[in-house]
Amino acid sequence: MLKLFRFLKPFWLPITFVLVVVFLQALSDLYLPTLMSDIVDTGIVQGDTNYIMKIGGFMLLVAAGGGICAIIGSFMSAKIAVGYGQNLRARVFKHVGNFSLQEFDKVGTASLITRTTNDITQVQTVLVMMMRIMVYAPMMCIGGLIMAINKDAQLTWVLAVVIPILALAIFLVASKGIPLFKAMQVKLDKLNLVLREGLTGIRVIRSFNRVDYEKKRFGEANRDLTDTAIKVNRIMAFLMPVMMLVMNFSTIAIIWFGSNRIDTGHMEVGGLMAFIQYAMQIMFSLIMVSMMFVLIPRASASAVRINEVLDMKPDIKDPERTTRTDGRKGYIEFKDVTFSYPGAEQPALSRISFQAAPGQVTAIIGGTGSGKSTLLNMMPRFYDVESGSIEIDGVDVRELTQSELRSKIGLVPQKAVLFTGTIAENIRYGKEEATDEEVKHAAAIAQATDFISDMKDGYDSFIAQGGSNVSGGQKQRLAIARALVRRPEIYLFDDSFSALDFKTDAKLREALKGETTDSTVLIVAQRVSTVMDADQIIVLEEGKIVGKGTHQELMDTSEVYREIVSSQLSEEEIA
Known part of the structure; x- marks a missing residue:
C-alpha cells in the first residue's frame, strides 16, 4: 500500500x-x-x-x-x-x-x-x-x-x-x-x-x-x-x-x-x-x-x-521515434503475417499476405473461426503480429503512434456498440467537431435517415445504454454512420451488414461506392451477396488464405469459395 x-x-x-x-x-x-x-x-x-x-x-x-x-x-x-x-x-x-x-x-x-x-x-x-x-x-x-x-x-x-x-x-x-x-x-x-x-x-x-x-x-x-x-x-x-x-x-x-x-x-x-x-x-x-x-x-x-x-505494461506501445507516411493514402500491405492468441495450440492467422489499395474494396470471407475478425483487428493494432508485418503507405504500423494509426481508420465492429446519449452524439463519436450537415450526410449514406426521422426527437432522440432501445439493424447503421462521418483513409467493416435485410444491404453498399472512392475498404462478411462485387475477395480457412481474386476468378479456382457460394445461392443466382 x-x-x-x-x-x-x-x-x-x-x-x-x-x-x-x-x-x-x-x-x-x-x-x-x-x-x-x-x-x-x-x-x-x-x-x-x-x-x-x-x-x-x-x-x-x-x-x-x-x-x-x-x-x-x-x-x-x-x-x-x-x-x-x-x-x-x-x-x-x-x-x-x-x-x-x-x-x-x-x-x-x-x-x-x-x-x-x-x-x-x-x-x-x-x-x-x-x-x-x-x-x-x-x-x-x-x-x-x-x-x-x-x-x-x-x-x-x-x-x-x-x-x-x-x-x-x-x-x-x-x-x-x-x-x-x-x-x-x-x-x-x-x-x-x-x-x-x-x-x-x-x-x-x-x-x-x-x-x-x-x-x-x-x-x-x-x-x-x-x-x-x-x-x-x-x-x-x-x-x-x-x-x-x-x-x-x-x-x-x-x-x-x-x-x-x-x-x-x-x-x-x-x-x-x-x-x-x-x-x-x-x-x-x-x-x-x-x-x-x-x-x-x-x-x-x-x-x-x-x-x-x-x-502492468501494455504489450502494444508507441514507438519512441515515429515514421511519417509518404504521399500515398491508405495503401495496405500484409506481409507474411502470423498471429496466435495466448495459450492457443495453433495460429489464428498463418502467413497472410495481400495488398489493398485506395479506391478498391477488399472483401474477406470464410467459415466461422477462420480468422476473419482477427485479421481486421490486426489493422488498428488491437493485437500485434507475431511475425511478418502490416504496412500502411509503406510504413509498418508498429512505427506509427497508436493515435496516428487509428486516426486513419474508421472501424465498424462485428457487435455494434452504442453509448448513452443522443443519436447525433453517437454519430459524432467518430468525429467530435462534425457539423449537423456531416452527421445527416453520414446517416443518409448508412440508410439510417428513415428510422431517425420516425423517432420523436430525430437526431436528438435518446439512445439507452448499449443501444437497448433500438433494433440490431438500426444499431449497425448508426455504427456505420459513426465511421463514415470520420471520412478516414481506411474503412474496416467487420461483418457490419449481417443484421440488415438484403434490400437495405444493397442500397447501403451502393451508397458506399460513391462515398469511399478515395479510401481503402476492407469488408468481412458472411453473405456472398455482400462480397460478390468486391474488387478483391480473400478466402480464409483455418487462418490461411486459400483463395484470392474476383468473384468469377474464385469460382473458377477456389473450391472453398464455390462451396460457400453454392450453400447460399441458387444455381440461377450463381449463373
Whole structure:
C-alpha cells in the first residue's frame, strides 16, 4: 500500500496541516487529565472554589480547542482522501485505456471494474483513518506513557504487563484476518462477474428460461462472499472483547495498587485519577490501532490489486521515434503475417499476405473461426503480429503512434456498440467537431435517415445504454454512420451488414461506392451477396488464405469459395 502513497504528493500541504491539527488535538487530550488532577488535589481537597472555577474554565477552553482541532482534522483528512481517490481512479482509468486486448483478456473486465471502484474505495477509507488514527494513536500512546510515568513511575509496571498482551492479541487476529481479506476481494470479483453477465445477458437468460439457474449461480457466489465476510468479521469481533477485558482488569489493578500508594503517602487521589485516565488513553490508542488492523489488511489486498493494474505494461506501445507516411493514402500491405492468441495450440492467422489499395474494396470471407475478425483487428493494432508485418503507405504500423494509426481508420465492429446519449452524439463519436450537415450526410449514406426521422426527437432522440432501445439493424447503421462521418483513409467493416435485410444491404453498399472512392475498404462478411462485387475477395480457412481474386476468378479456382457460394445461392443466382 505504501507504493500507492506516491500519488499523495499533490496533497503534501493539506496533509501537513492535518498532522499539525491532530498533534494539537493530542496535546489537548493529554493535558486535560493533569488539569483534572490539579482541581482534585488543590481545589477540592483544600476547598479552594476560585481555583476550581479558574482551572475548570481553562479545561473548557482546552477541551473546546481540542474539539475544533478534531473537526478540522476530520474534514481536511476526508477532503484529502476523496481527492486522492479521484486522482487514483483517473490514473487507473487512463492506464487501462492504454491496454491492448490481451491485457483486458488477462485481467478481465469485471475485475478491472472492481479494482477501479471498490478497491480504490477501500484504500481511500483507510487513508482517512491513517491521517487521523495512525497519527493520533501513537501520539496518545507515547504521550500517555510519559505523563503516566511523570505521575507515578511505580504504577507503570501494570502497563508494562498489559501492553504486550494487547499487542499479541492484535498480532494474532491480524495474522488470521489478512488472508481472508485477500480472498474476499477475489470473491467480490467473482460476484461482480456473475452479476454483470446476468444483467447484460438478461434477454438470452429469459429466452432460454435460465432465470432460476442464474439466481442459483448468483446465490452461490453471494453466499461464498458472505461466508468469508462472516468468518473474517467473527475473527475481528473477537478483538474488541479481549481489549475491553484486558483494559478493565488493568483498571482494577491500577486502582488496587494505586490505593496502597495513596495510603503510604506516595500518591494523591488526583494523581491516581489522572493516572487511570492516561492508562485508558494508552489502551484506547492501542484499540484504535487494532481498528486500523481490521481495515489495513483489506486495504492492503486492494492496494496490491490496484498496483497490479498500474504496474502492468501494455504489450502494444508507441514507438519512441515515429515514421511519417509518404504521399500515398491508405495503401495496405500484409506481409507474411502470423498471429496466435495466448495459450492457443495453433495460429489464428498463418502467413497472410495481400495488398489493398485506395479506391478498391477488399472483401474477406470464410467459415466461422477462420480468422476473419482477427485479421481486421490486426489493422488498428488491437493485437500485434507475431511475425511478418502490416504496412500502411509503406510504413509498418508498429512505427506509427497508436493515435496516428487509428486516426486513419474508421472501424465498424462485428457487435455494434452504442453509448448513452443522443443519436447525433453517437454519430459524432467518430468525429467530435462534425457539423449537423456531416452527421445527416453520414446517416443518409448508412440508410439510417428513415428510422431517425420516425423517432420523436430525430437526431436528438435518446439512445439507452448499449443501444437497448433500438433494433440490431438500426444499431449497425448508426455504427456505420459513426465511421463514415470520420471520412478516414481506411474503412474496416467487420461483418457490419449481417443484421440488415438484403434490400437495405444493397442500397447501403451502393451508397458506399460513391462515398469511399478515395479510401481503402476492407469488408468481412458472411453473405456472398455482400462480397460478390468486391474488387478483391480473400478466402480464409483455418487462418490461411486459400483463395484470392474476383468473384468469377474464385469460382473458377477456389473450391472453398464455390462451396460457400453454392450453400447460399441458387444455381440461377450463381449463373
